[in-house]
Amino acid sequence: MALPTRRPSLPPAARNPFEFGRELSPDELVDRAAELDQLIRTIENADKLFLIGPRRYGKTSLLHAAQALAESRGIVVLRYDAERYESLDLLAEALLTGAARALAGPIDRTGDLLARVAAKLKPHVTYDVSNQQLSLSLGIERNTATELPILADVLDTVEKLASNAKRRVAVILDEFQHVVEERGAAAERQIRAVVQRHRHVGYIFAGSATRLLADMTSDSGRAFYKLGARLFIGPLPAEEFKAFLDAGFADAKLKSTPEGVDAILELAEEVPYSVQRLAHACWEMLRVEPARQLDRDAVNAALLQVLMQENPAYTQLWNSLTQVQKRAAKAVVLERGLALQSADVSRRYRIPTASMQKALGALDRRGVIREEALVGRVRWRLEDPLFGAWLRMAQQL
Ligand SMILES: Nc1ncnc2c1ncn2[C@@H]1O[C@H](COP(=O)(O)OP(=O)(O)OP(=O)(O)O)[C@@H](O)[C@H]1O
Numbered sequence: 001m002a003l004p005t006r007r008p009s010l011p012p013a014a015r016n017p018f019e020f021g022r023e024l025s026p027d028e029l030v031d032r033a034a035e036l037d038q039l040i041r042t043i044e045n046a047d048k049l050f051l052i053g054p055r056r057y058g059k060t061s062l063l064h065a066a067q068a069l070a071e072s073r074g075i076v077v078l079r080y081d082a083e084r085y086e087s088l089d090l091l092a093e094a095l096l097t098g099a100a101r102a103l104a105g106p107i108d109r110t111g112d113l114l115a116r117v118a119a120k121l122k123p124h125v126t127y128d129v130s131n132q133q134l135s136l137s138l139g140i141e142r143n144t145a146t147e148l149p150i151l152a153d154v155l156d157t158v159e160k161l162a163s164n165a166k167r168r169v170a171v172i173l174d175e176f177q178h179v180v181e182e183r184g185a186a187a188e189r190q191i192r193a194v195v196q197r198h199r200h201v202g203y204i205f206a207g208s209a210t211r212l213l214a215d216m217t218s219d220s221g222r223a224f225y226k227l228g229a230r231l232f233i234g235p236l237p238a239e240e241f242k243a244f245l246d247a248g249f250a251d252a253k254l255k256s257t258p259e260g261v262d263a264i265l266e267l268a269e270e271v272p273y274s275v276q277r278l279a280h281a282c283w284e285m286l287r288v289e290p291a292r293q294l295d296r297d298a299v300n301a302a303l304l305q306v307l308m309q310e311n312p313a314y315t316q317l318w319n320s321l322t323q324v325q326k327r328a329a330k331a332v333v334l335e336r337g338l339a340l341q342s343a344d345v346s347r348r349y350r351i352p353t354a355s356m357q358k359a360l361g362a363l364d365r366r367g368v369i370r371e372e373a374l375v376g377r378v379r380w381r382l383e384d385p386l387f388g389a390w391l392r393m394a395q396q397l
Pocket residue numbers: 019020021022023024028029030031032053054055056057058059060061062208236272273274276277
């Protein structure tokens with residue numbers, strides 16, 4: 001009998017501590033204690049709050065963590081991502097289903113209760129014995145003219161169910177800009193009109209179209225003005241993020257250096273998602289090369305691996321831009337997003353000032369760049385800093 005050949009020794013199987021993309025739980029969040037506390041207070045007081053922040057800064061993770069904490073205190077949390085639903089009536093149907101499951105009480109009375117508190121919506125309730133859950137569909141006619149009133153009716157129904165069940169309830173709508181973006185002032189007015197009357201339900205509206213949401217809630221002529229508090233989230237405190245990164249390497253007995261950790265934060269421009277993504281790649285690299293230490297060269301090598309993985313997506317994005325948009329994107333990277341509409345930048349990148357403005361607007365709408373307000377001036381930033389690193393490499397900037 002042939003003896004099994006000896007395999008080369010593999011590094012011990014361990015789980016990478018750096019996670020990107022997933023919703024984090026309360027104990028996995030770096031910092032954000034004050035933000036989390038404000039979300040919980042909003043929920044407990046049945047207040048209203050707008051959570052506003054750039055993409056990939058950790059809004060959904062915060063909502064997830066707030067939900068977990070609130071549920072542990074007996075509060076019913078109904079959290080939905082508006083982006084996942086093609087239309088508002090589908091979002092409304094999902095919300096009502098969640099509310100009915102949590103609040104309507106014994107199943108044999110659910111149909112009657114809903115028929116009473118949501119008569120206009122003509123809800124049809126079915127019960128699936130195999131998973132012991134109810135399902136619900138709305139019998140009302142659904143089209144673009146009715147979807148907003150349907151959502152408003154469902155929100156009213158949730159309030160009635162909460163009052164009826166004597167339970168505290170929170171409705172959390174993530175990517176909220178999708179609800180109002182294309183529906184304009186009428187949507188803002190209708191939603192305000194219902195939610196401002198509610199006393200048993202707290203609301204958190206979260207979104208990443210920073211400018212849109214900031215304008216919507218700060219303009220005294222708009223319906224959401226002063227409807228609720230506003231919580232803006234920014235970068236994580238660098239020192240805490242560094243300590244978190246150090247610990248992730250040290251726990252696996254991998255050697256990090258302050259210079260390497262600084263390089264991760266710098267290249268990822270402190271965007272939490274990108275920091276975790278790059279740290280994840282560094283950790284994987286050191287795991288198979290445990291003698292190596294995490295210095296700047298090691299971080300650059302790991303970055304290269306990430307850029308190779310992202311190359312097809314970044315190439316596709318780049319190819320989809322117009323010539324002027326490409327030049328504008330290069331200017332964002334090379335000028336660090338500053339003074340892009342100056343005569344000097346316009347001349348060096350061969351873009352007339354008006355075209356630059358249009359190109360920046362188009363890149364903003366595509367989610368490639370975003371505006372950051374600094375004191376007295378505006379800076380444009382790439383939403384994904386690693387795309388900037390790719391641009392520098394692929395375009396030899
Ligand atoms: N407080 C935090 N501590 C550590 N990492 C974080 C934190 N917040 C976010 N991240 C990192 O960012 C990733 C994205 O977070 P999340 O999905 O919550 O952001 P988001 O703002 O909702 O993004 P999007 O705008 O794409 O919806 C997380 O998976 C994690 O890697």
